[in-house]
Structure formats: C-alpha cells, structure tokens
Amino acid sequence: AQSVTQPDIHITVSEGASLELRCNYSYGATPYLFWYVQSPGQGLQLLLKYFSGDTLVQGIKGFEAEFKRSQSSFNLRKPSVHWSDAAEYFCAVGAVNSGYALNFGKGTSLLVTP
Amino acid sequence: GAVVSQHPSRVICKSGTSVKIECRSLDFQATTMFWYRQFPKQSLMLMATSNEGSKATYEQGVEKDKFLINHASLTLSTLTVTSAHPEDSSFYICSARFQGPRIEAFFGQGTRLTVV
Numbered sequence: 001a002q003s004v005t006q007p008d009i010h011i012t013v014s015e016g017a018s019l020e021l022r023c024n025y026s027y028g029a030t031p032y033l034f035w036y037v038q039s040p041g042q043g044l045q046l047l048l049k050y051f052s053g054d055t056l057v058q059g060i061k062g063f064e065a066e067f068k069r070s071q072s073s074f075n076l077r078k079p080s081v082h083w084s085d086a087a088e089y090f091c092a093v094g095a096v097n098s099g100y101a102l103n104f105g106k107g108t109s110l111l112v113t114p
Numbered sequence: 115g116a117v118v119s120q121h122p123s124r125v126i127c128k129s130g131t132s133v134k135i136e137c138r139s140l141d142f143q144a145t146t147m148f149w150y151r152q153f154p155k156q157s158l159m160l161m162a163t164s165n166e167g168s169k170a171t172y173e174q175g176v177e178k179d180k181f182l183i184n185h186a187s188l189t190l191s192t193l194t195v196t197s198a199h200p201e202d203s204s205f206y207i208c209s210a211r212f213q214g215p216r217i218e219a220f221f222g223q224g225t226r227l228t229v230v
Contacts (some may be wrong), residue, residue: 032217043207043224044158051217090157100211100219101148104158 002027004093006105013081014113021076021108023091033074034092034102035065044090050074061085086112117141118210120222127198127229135193135225137208143188144210148219149181152205161206164191188213198229 005024013019025031032051036044048059055067065076074091088109092102117140127133137147146165150158162178164170164185172178180202182194191210195202207224 041226044221046221049218092158094217094219099146099163100217101160101163102150102158102209102219103160104150106157 002093002095002098002103004091004103004105006089006091006108008108009106010109010111012111012113015083016080019076019078019081019085019110021089021091021110023074023076023105025072025074025091025093027072027093027095029095029097032094032100033065033067034094035059035063035074035076036090036092038088038090038107040087047076047089081110081112083112083114086110116212116220118144118208118220118222120208120225122225123223124226125228127227129199129229130197132194132196133198133227135195135206135208135227137191137193137210137222139189139210139220142210143213144191145188145213146211146219147185147191148209148211149183149191149193150207150209152207152224154205158207161193195227198227200229203227203229 003026034049035047047063048057050057050067088107090107091105094100094102119138121136149161152158161176162170162172164183166185170183185191209219209221211219
C-alpha cells in the first residue's frame, strides 16, 4: 500500500538553529514529492517539489530537501530557523497510478523558541 | 500564473442545509480537480477526484450522495455538502491540475465550513 510517514509529530528548535524534518514514503511507482507549509487557519503553501533530476532541491524561504531513493526519504532542511517558520509542515507524495492525487503525511508541527 | 480560487473562504450553515463550494482555475484549464478534507489538527485526506465532463471518483468511505461534485467545465469544479451536519465541519481544499503532461497541481485557499 502507498504511504507517507512523517515520524515526528512535534519538533521544537531554537531560533537560529538548524532544522531537519523527516519524510519517508512507500510507493510502487515513481513518486513525485512535495513539501507544504500551513499556518494556523490558512491554506497550503508549496515550499518545494521533486519530480526528477538533481536530488537536492532548493525551495522558498531558504528550505531545501534531498531525495534519497535508497532510503525512500525526502527530508526537509533549513540551516537557520526563524521564528516565522513556526507552522505545520506536510510532506506529500503523488504518482501516475494515483492520477497525481497527493497522499499527505500526518504533518510535523514546528515550534521555534527564542 | 497557475492560480486556483476557492470560494467561499468561510461559511457557517445550519444543520440540514446544503452548502456549495466553488473551485476555479483562473488562468489555466484544469482537466482534473481534487477535493481534500482536513479535520482540526489532522492531515489532508483526499475525498474525490473529478475529471471534466465525467463523474467524480470518490475515495473509500466518502459518501458520494452527501458530497456532490460537479466538474462541468475546464475551469470550474463544485463541491456541494448536502444536508450538512456538525460532523461535516471541516476545512475543505481543492487543487487543480493542468491539462496535459504537467504533473503539479495547484491548491486553492481552502474553505472553512462550520455547521451549527
């Protein structure tokens, strides 16, 4: 069965510290991978995406993610977190055989402390 | 480009009434639109996939007679929650995919439905 796992429900980091949010997937077909951010009561904002090519992907707001096929992972990173990064982060995976509908992970809630 | 507009952004309705949510692709033609639901503090779950001119495909556990989806044109899909009940209160969000081989779909702003 196709699945997306975000192992960390909550993460707390200090402002200025580095961040890594984990995402693992299990898909039979070639996956298309996304990271979204959602602030309370708001819609989704796309941070970055991976379809093919270079496995290190740069996104908006200083985020990057690396696709590791051997580990079935697509972890999100940021070298220095800002207080405004506090939000809910969702990893999502799509594939041809699902008509490109997205399967979302359960999300990771990021808290940034002073 | 690639803007998806969803309306209304918030709606409060009485139990037993119906509510219609619109999803429009403003600057592109969308062969396929997806509808998701998000309960408070939970993830997004796919409800249905709609293709222009054909019946929507519903995910397991989603009542097609309760959540009516119409995709009558390449730029508009609607979701009607019929005979709404408090347990239908949720955040509903649509996404629209380009006509053709482009993979990415673009999300609307979402609709917060509260049934009282």
